[in-house]
Amino acid sequence: MREEHVQDELGRLLAPGRVDATAALELLIRQALAMGASDLTIEPRADRFEATVRRDGVIVPLAEGPRDALPNVVNRVKVLAGLLTYRHDLPQEGRIPADSFGADLDFRAAIYPTSYGDRVAIRIFNPSHKDYELPDLGLDDETRDRLSAAVSRPEGVVLLTGPAGSGKTTTIYALLRHMLRMDAERRARRNIITIEDPVETLLNGVTHTTINEAAGLDFARALRSLLRQDPNVLVVGEIRDHETARAAMAAGLSGHLVISTIHAGSACGVFSRLLEMGIEPYQITGAVTAVLAQRLPRRLCAACGGRGCDSCRSTGFDGRLLLAEFASMSSDLAEGIRAHMRLQDLQAIALRQGMVPLARQGQRAVEASLTTEQEVRRVLADA
The missing domain is CATH 3.40.50.300 (P-loop containing nucleotide triphosphate hydrolases)
Incomplete structure:
Protein backbone atom coordinates (compact mmCIF):
# COMPACT_ATOMS: atom_id res chain seq x y z
CA MET A 1 0.00 0.00 0.00
CA ARG A 2 1.33 3.44 -0.91
CA GLU A 3 2.12 5.78 1.99
CA GLU A 4 -0.70 8.22 1.19
CA HIS A 5 -3.18 5.36 1.21
CA VAL A 6 -1.89 4.24 4.63
CA GLN A 7 -2.60 7.72 5.99
CA ASP A 8 -6.14 7.71 4.59
CA GLU A 9 -6.88 4.22 5.90
CA LEU A 10 -5.47 5.00 9.35
CA GLY A 11 -7.66 8.10 9.53
CA ARG A 12 -10.71 5.99 8.70
CA LEU A 13 -9.89 3.33 11.30
CA LEU A 14 -9.30 5.91 14.04
CA ALA A 15 -12.19 8.22 13.26
CA PRO A 16 -13.89 9.69 16.38
CA GLY A 17 -16.60 7.46 17.76
CA ARG A 18 -15.56 4.32 15.86
CA VAL A 19 -11.94 3.65 16.74
CA ASP A 20 -10.69 0.23 15.63
CA ALA A 21 -7.30 0.02 17.35
CA THR A 22 -6.80 -3.63 16.40
CA ALA A 23 -7.12 -2.94 12.69
CA ALA A 24 -5.09 0.27 12.97
CA LEU A 25 -2.14 -1.49 14.61
CA GLU A 26 -2.30 -4.31 12.09
CA LEU A 27 -2.29 -1.75 9.27
CA LEU A 28 0.87 -0.12 10.62
CA ILE A 29 2.61 -3.46 11.19
CA ARG A 30 1.75 -4.79 7.75
CA GLN A 31 2.99 -1.61 6.09
CA ALA A 32 6.21 -1.77 8.10
CA LEU A 33 6.71 -5.35 6.91
CA ALA A 34 5.96 -4.38 3.31
CA MET A 35 8.64 -1.69 3.54
CA GLY A 36 11.20 -4.13 4.93
CA ALA A 37 11.44 -2.16 8.17
CA SER A 38 13.32 -3.35 11.24
CA ASP A 39 11.39 -1.17 13.71
CA LEU A 40 8.04 0.56 14.08
CA THR A 41 7.73 3.49 16.49
CA ILE A 42 4.56 5.23 17.69
CA GLU A 43 5.48 8.62 19.12
CA PRO A 44 2.96 10.73 21.11
CA ARG A 45 2.81 14.45 20.35
CA ALA A 46 0.79 17.29 21.88
CA ASP A 47 -1.98 17.11 19.28
CA ARG A 48 -1.41 13.79 17.45
CA PHE A 49 0.76 10.70 17.31
CA GLU A 50 3.36 9.90 14.67
CA ALA A 51 4.16 6.43 13.35
CA THR A 52 7.61 5.97 11.83
CA VAL A 53 9.63 2.99 10.63
CA ARG A 54 13.34 2.33 10.40
CA ARG A 55 14.24 1.11 6.92
CA ASP A 56 17.82 0.45 5.86
CA GLY A 57 18.92 2.12 9.09
CA VAL A 58 17.07 5.40 8.44
CA ILE A 59 13.86 6.66 10.08
CA VAL A 60 11.03 7.10 7.56
CA PRO A 61 7.63 8.73 8.34
CA LEU A 62 4.72 6.33 7.96
CA ALA A 63 1.50 8.02 9.12
CA GLU A 64 -0.08 10.26 11.74
CA GLY A 65 -3.12 9.59 13.89
CA PRO A 66 -5.43 11.53 16.23
CA ARG A 67 -4.12 12.10 19.75
CA ASP A 68 -7.33 10.80 21.36
CA ALA A 69 -6.95 7.40 19.71
CA LEU A 70 -3.40 6.82 20.96
CA PRO A 71 -4.37 5.11 24.28
CA ASN A 72 -6.45 2.57 22.36
CA VAL A 73 -3.56 1.70 20.04
CA VAL A 74 -1.07 1.52 22.92
CA ASN A 75 -3.37 -0.72 24.94
CA ARG A 76 -3.69 -3.06 21.97
CA VAL A 77 0.10 -3.39 21.90
CA LYS A 78 0.17 -4.00 25.65
CA VAL A 79 -2.48 -6.72 25.42
CA LEU A 80 -0.62 -8.53 22.64
CA ALA A 81 2.67 -8.30 24.54
CA GLY A 82 1.17 -9.38 27.87
CA LEU A 83 1.84 -6.04 29.57
CA LEU A 84 -0.13 -4.10 32.17
CA THR A 85 -2.63 -1.86 30.40
CA TYR A 86 -3.30 0.25 33.49
CA ARG A 87 0.32 1.21 34.16
CA HIS A 88 1.45 4.40 32.45
CA ASP A 89 4.19 5.36 34.88
CA LEU A 90 6.93 2.81 34.16
CA PRO A 91 8.70 1.23 31.19
CA GLN A 92 7.46 -2.20 30.10
CA GLU A 93 8.80 -4.76 27.64
CA GLY A 94 7.26 -7.87 26.20
CA ARG A 95 7.19 -10.24 23.26
CA ILE A 96 4.29 -10.28 20.82
CA PRO A 97 3.41 -13.81 19.60
CA ALA A 98 4.70 -14.65 16.14
CA ASP A 99 1.27 -15.26 14.61
CA SER A 100 -0.37 -12.06 15.87
CA PHE A 101 -0.34 -10.37 12.48
CA GLY A 102 -0.65 -13.36 10.18
CA ALA A 103 3.09 -13.60 9.61
CA ASP A 104 5.59 -16.04 11.07
CA LEU A 105 7.63 -13.29 12.69
CA ASP A 106 8.56 -12.32 16.22
CA PHE A 107 8.01 -8.83 17.59
CA ARG A 108 9.39 -7.22 20.75
CA ALA A 109 7.43 -4.30 22.17
CA ALA A 110 8.87 -1.68 24.49
CA ILE A 111 6.68 0.94 26.17
CA TYR A 112 8.10 4.09 27.72
CA PRO A 113 6.08 6.86 29.45
CA THR A 114 6.55 10.40 28.10
CA SER A 115 5.00 13.78 28.85
CA TYR A 116 2.38 13.18 26.15
CA GLY A 117 1.68 9.52 26.83
CA ASP A 118 3.18 6.10 26.25
CA ARG A 119 5.75 5.79 23.47
CA VAL A 120 5.79 2.45 21.65
CA ALA A 121 8.78 0.85 19.94
CA ILE A 122 8.27 -2.47 18.18
CA ARG A 123 11.31 -4.39 16.95
CA ILE A 124 10.58 -6.76 14.07
CA PHE A 125 12.57 -9.99 14.09
CA ASN A 126 12.43 -11.32 10.56
CA PRO A 127 14.25 -14.68 10.28
CA SER A 128 14.80 -14.12 6.55
CA HIS A 129 17.00 -11.16 7.45
Missing part, protein backbone atom coordinates in the same frame (compact mmCIF):
# COMPACT_ATOMS: atom_id res chain seq x y z
CA LYS A 130 19.21 -13.33 9.65
CA ASP A 131 19.87 -16.36 7.44
CA TYR A 132 23.08 -15.07 5.91
CA GLU A 133 26.02 -17.41 5.53
CA LEU A 134 29.53 -16.03 5.97
CA PRO A 135 30.10 -15.59 2.19
CA ASP A 136 26.82 -13.64 1.93
CA LEU A 137 27.88 -10.80 4.22
CA GLY A 138 29.88 -8.92 1.61
CA LEU A 139 33.28 -9.21 3.28
CA ASP A 140 36.33 -9.19 1.05
CA ASP A 141 38.07 -12.55 0.68
CA GLU A 142 40.97 -11.75 3.00
CA THR A 143 38.77 -10.46 5.82
CA ARG A 144 36.41 -13.41 5.48
CA ASP A 145 39.30 -15.89 5.64
CA ARG A 146 40.88 -14.18 8.64
CA LEU A 147 37.55 -14.06 10.47
CA SER A 148 36.96 -17.73 9.68
CA ALA A 149 40.40 -18.57 11.07
CA ALA A 150 39.66 -16.61 14.25
CA VAL A 151 36.50 -18.63 15.01
CA SER A 152 38.28 -21.89 14.13
CA ARG A 153 40.57 -21.50 17.13
CA PRO A 154 39.70 -23.41 20.31
CA GLU A 155 40.09 -20.36 22.53
CA GLY A 156 40.30 -16.59 22.56
CA VAL A 157 37.90 -13.67 22.26
CA VAL A 158 36.55 -12.37 18.95
CA LEU A 159 34.80 -8.99 19.24
CA LEU A 160 32.46 -7.19 16.87
CA THR A 161 31.84 -3.47 17.19
CA GLY A 162 29.58 -0.90 15.59
CA PRO A 163 26.53 1.19 16.49
CA ALA A 164 23.04 -0.24 16.86
CA GLY A 165 21.72 -1.44 13.52
CA SER A 166 25.14 -2.01 11.97
CA GLY A 167 24.57 -5.73 11.39
CA LYS A 168 26.55 -7.20 14.28
CA THR A 169 23.87 -9.77 15.13
CA THR A 170 23.60 -10.81 11.49
CA THR A 171 27.37 -11.34 11.39
CA ILE A 172 27.29 -13.37 14.60
CA TYR A 173 24.59 -15.68 13.25
CA ALA A 174 26.55 -16.09 10.02
CA LEU A 175 29.57 -17.09 12.12
CA LEU A 176 27.46 -19.59 14.05
CA ARG A 177 26.27 -21.22 10.82
CA HIS A 178 29.86 -21.28 9.60
CA MET A 179 31.05 -23.00 12.78
CA LEU A 180 28.26 -25.57 12.61
CA ARG A 181 29.23 -26.36 9.03
CA MET A 182 32.91 -26.66 9.97
CA ASP A 183 32.03 -28.99 12.84
CA ALA A 184 29.94 -31.18 10.53
CA GLU A 185 32.75 -31.40 7.97
CA ARG A 186 35.29 -32.31 10.66
CA ARG A 187 32.85 -34.57 12.50
CA ALA A 188 33.94 -32.84 15.68
CA ARG A 189 30.99 -31.15 17.30
CA ARG A 190 31.56 -28.23 19.63
CA ASN A 191 29.27 -27.28 22.51
CA ILE A 192 28.03 -23.82 21.43
CA ILE A 193 25.97 -21.74 23.88
CA THR A 194 24.62 -18.22 23.37
CA ILE A 195 23.58 -15.56 25.86
CA GLU A 196 21.23 -13.15 24.10
CA ASP A 197 18.86 -10.25 24.75
CA PRO A 198 16.62 -11.56 23.29
CA VAL A 199 17.12 -14.76 21.28
CA GLU A 200 16.43 -13.77 17.68
CA THR A 201 16.83 -17.03 15.72
CA LEU A 202 17.06 -20.64 16.85
CA LEU A 203 19.74 -22.74 15.19
CA ASN A 204 19.94 -26.51 15.41
CA GLY A 205 23.13 -27.48 17.17
CA VAL A 206 23.27 -24.31 19.28
CA THR A 207 21.98 -23.90 22.84
CA HIS A 208 20.29 -20.50 23.01
CA THR A 209 19.71 -18.73 26.32
CA THR A 210 18.40 -15.28 27.18
CA ILE A 211 19.18 -12.93 30.02
CA ASN A 212 16.56 -11.87 32.56
CA GLU A 213 17.75 -8.74 34.31
CA ALA A 214 14.51 -8.47 36.31
CA ALA A 215 15.46 -11.78 37.95
CA GLY A 216 19.09 -10.75 38.37
CA LEU A 217 20.41 -12.75 35.41
CA ASP A 218 22.56 -10.31 33.45
CA PHE A 219 25.26 -11.07 30.88
CA ALA A 220 28.04 -11.32 33.48
CA ARG A 221 26.17 -13.72 35.77
CA ALA A 222 24.93 -15.84 32.86
CA LEU A 223 28.46 -16.06 31.47
CA ARG A 224 29.93 -17.18 34.79
CA SER A 225 27.20 -19.79 35.24
CA LEU A 226 27.47 -21.17 31.71
CA LEU A 227 31.18 -21.78 32.14
CA ARG A 228 30.08 -24.72 34.30
CA GLN A 229 28.02 -26.15 31.42
CA ASP A 230 31.07 -27.50 29.57
CA PRO A 231 30.98 -25.05 26.64
CA ASN A 232 33.49 -24.86 23.82
CA VAL A 233 32.05 -21.68 22.32
CA LEU A 234 30.22 -18.90 24.16
CA VAL A 235 28.41 -16.16 22.26
CA VAL A 236 27.69 -13.18 24.52
CA GLY A 237 25.20 -10.67 23.12
CA GLU A 238 27.01 -7.60 24.39
CA ILE A 239 29.82 -6.57 26.71
CA ARG A 240 28.33 -3.61 28.54
CA ASP A 241 30.31 -3.34 31.74
CA HIS A 242 33.46 -4.28 33.62
CA GLU A 243 32.04 -7.49 35.07
CA THR A 244 30.98 -8.89 31.71
CA ALA A 245 34.25 -7.82 30.09
CA ARG A 246 36.29 -9.44 32.85
CA ALA A 247 34.29 -12.67 32.65
CA ALA A 248 34.65 -12.77 28.85
CA MET A 249 38.42 -12.27 29.02
CA ALA A 250 38.73 -14.95 31.70
CA ALA A 251 36.74 -17.39 29.58
CA GLY A 252 38.88 -16.66 26.53
CA LEU A 253 42.04 -17.26 28.55
CA SER A 254 40.82 -20.56 29.99
CA GLY A 255 40.24 -22.63 26.88
CA HIS A 256 36.97 -21.24 25.52
CA LEU A 257 36.17 -19.38 22.31
CA VAL A 258 34.12 -16.27 23.10
CA ILE A 259 32.33 -14.17 20.49
CA SER A 260 30.72 -10.92 21.59
CA THR A 261 29.96 -7.30 20.71
CA ILE A 262 31.13 -4.10 22.35
CA HIS A 263 30.52 -0.42 21.66
CA ALA A 264 33.50 1.39 20.13
CA GLY A 265 34.10 3.64 17.16
CA SER A 266 36.64 1.45 15.37
CA ALA A 267 38.44 -1.86 15.53
CA CYS A 268 41.36 -0.46 17.54
CA GLY A 269 38.90 1.57 19.58
CA VAL A 270 37.82 -1.73 21.12
CA PHE A 271 41.17 -2.04 22.87
CA SER A 272 40.85 1.48 24.29
CA ARG A 273 37.28 0.71 25.38
CA LEU A 274 38.37 -2.40 27.26
CA LEU A 275 41.11 -0.44 29.02
CA GLU A 276 38.53 2.19 30.00
CA MET A 277 36.39 -0.62 31.45
CA GLY A 278 39.23 -1.51 33.79
CA ILE A 279 40.48 -4.62 32.00
CA GLU A 280 44.19 -5.21 32.51
CA PRO A 281 46.37 -4.94 29.38
CA TYR A 282 47.72 -8.48 29.82
CA GLN A 283 44.15 -9.82 29.82
CA ILE A 284 43.32 -7.99 26.60
CA THR A 285 46.49 -9.03 24.78
CA GLY A 286 46.23 -12.60 26.00
CA ALA A 287 42.53 -13.11 25.28
CA VAL A 288 41.48 -10.98 22.30
CA THR A 289 42.47 -12.55 18.99
CA ALA A 290 40.47 -10.50 16.47
CA VAL A 291 38.19 -7.46 16.19
CA LEU A 292 35.76 -6.57 13.42
CA ALA A 293 34.27 -3.06 13.17
CA GLN A 294 31.39 -2.68 10.76
CA ARG A 295 28.95 -0.17 9.28
CA LEU A 296 26.01 -0.47 6.88
CA PRO A 297 25.62 2.49 4.51
CA ARG A 298 22.63 2.39 2.19
CA ARG A 299 23.25 0.99 -1.28
CA LEU A 300 22.28 3.05 -4.33
CA CYS A 301 19.21 1.64 -6.06
CA ALA A 302 20.28 -0.49 -9.03
CA ALA A 303 17.07 0.30 -10.89
CA CYS A 304 17.43 4.09 -10.92
CA GLY A 305 21.04 4.76 -9.92
CA GLY A 306 19.97 6.93 -7.00
CA ARG A 307 17.48 9.19 -8.79
CA GLY A 308 14.46 7.66 -7.03
CA CYS A 309 11.86 5.27 -8.41
CA ASP A 310 9.01 2.98 -7.35
CA SER A 311 11.47 0.17 -6.65
CA CYS A 312 13.25 2.19 -3.93
CA ARG A 313 10.15 4.15 -2.84
CA SER A 314 11.70 7.30 -4.30
CA THR A 315 14.60 7.25 -1.82
CA GLY A 316 17.35 6.45 -4.31
CA PHE A 317 18.55 3.61 -2.08
CA ASP A 318 17.66 -0.06 -1.88
CA GLY A 319 19.34 -2.27 0.69
CA ARG A 320 22.67 -1.79 2.41
CA LEU A 321 26.29 -2.80 1.93
CA LEU A 322 28.89 -3.82 4.50
CA LEU A 323 31.99 -1.85 5.39
CA ALA A 324 34.17 -3.94 7.71
CA GLU A 325 37.51 -3.14 9.34
CA PHE A 326 39.43 -6.15 10.69
CA ALA A 327 42.31 -6.12 13.16
CA SER A 328 44.01 -9.16 14.66
CA MET A 329 46.21 -9.24 17.72
CA SER A 330 49.93 -9.15 16.99
CA SER A 331 53.08 -8.71 19.04
CA ASP A 332 53.30 -5.05 18.00
CA LEU A 333 49.67 -4.34 18.88
CA ALA A 334 50.05 -6.19 22.17
CA GLU A 335 53.10 -4.10 23.01
CA GLY A 336 51.18 -0.91 22.22
CA ILE A 337 48.24 -1.95 24.41
CA ARG A 338 50.53 -2.81 27.32
CA ALA A 339 52.17 0.61 26.90
CA HIS A 340 48.73 2.31 26.93
CA MET A 341 49.43 3.89 23.55
CA ARG A 342 46.97 6.44 22.19
CA LEU A 343 44.24 5.21 19.87
CA GLN A 344 45.90 6.90 16.88
CA ASP A 345 49.13 5.00 17.55
CA LEU A 346 47.33 1.67 17.84
CA GLN A 347 45.57 2.38 14.55
CA ALA A 348 48.91 3.17 12.90
CA ILE A 349 50.22 -0.23 13.98
CA ALA A 350 47.12 -1.98 12.62
CA LEU A 351 47.42 -0.10 9.33
CA ARG A 352 51.02 -1.24 8.94
CA GLN A 353 49.76 -4.79 9.44
CA GLY A 354 47.36 -4.41 6.53
CA MET A 355 44.12 -3.23 8.14
CA VAL A 356 41.95 -1.33 5.64
CA PRO A 357 40.15 1.43 7.59
CA LEU A 358 36.42 2.01 7.32
CA ALA A 359 36.93 5.41 5.69
CA ARG A 360 39.02 3.91 2.90
CA GLN A 361 36.45 1.19 2.30
CA GLY A 362 33.73 3.81 2.16
CA GLN A 363 35.73 5.78 -0.40
CA ARG A 364 36.09 2.66 -2.54
CA ALA A 365 32.33 2.05 -2.37
CA VAL A 366 31.66 5.62 -3.53
CA GLU A 367 34.16 5.27 -6.39
CA ALA A 368 32.37 2.07 -7.44
CA SER A 369 29.01 3.95 -7.43
CA LEU A 370 27.64 1.64 -4.74
CA THR A 371 26.75 4.45 -2.34
CA THR A 372 27.25 8.19 -1.81
CA GLU A 373 29.72 10.31 0.10
CA GLN A 374 26.88 11.57 2.30
CA GLU A 375 25.96 8.00 3.25
CA VAL A 376 29.54 7.15 4.14
CA ARG A 377 29.85 10.27 6.28
CA ARG A 378 26.56 9.43 8.00
CA VAL A 379 27.56 5.93 9.06
CA LEU A 380 31.11 6.92 9.99
CA ALA A 381 30.13 9.89 12.15
CA ASP A 382 31.37 8.11 15.30
CA ALA A 383 34.42 6.43 13.73
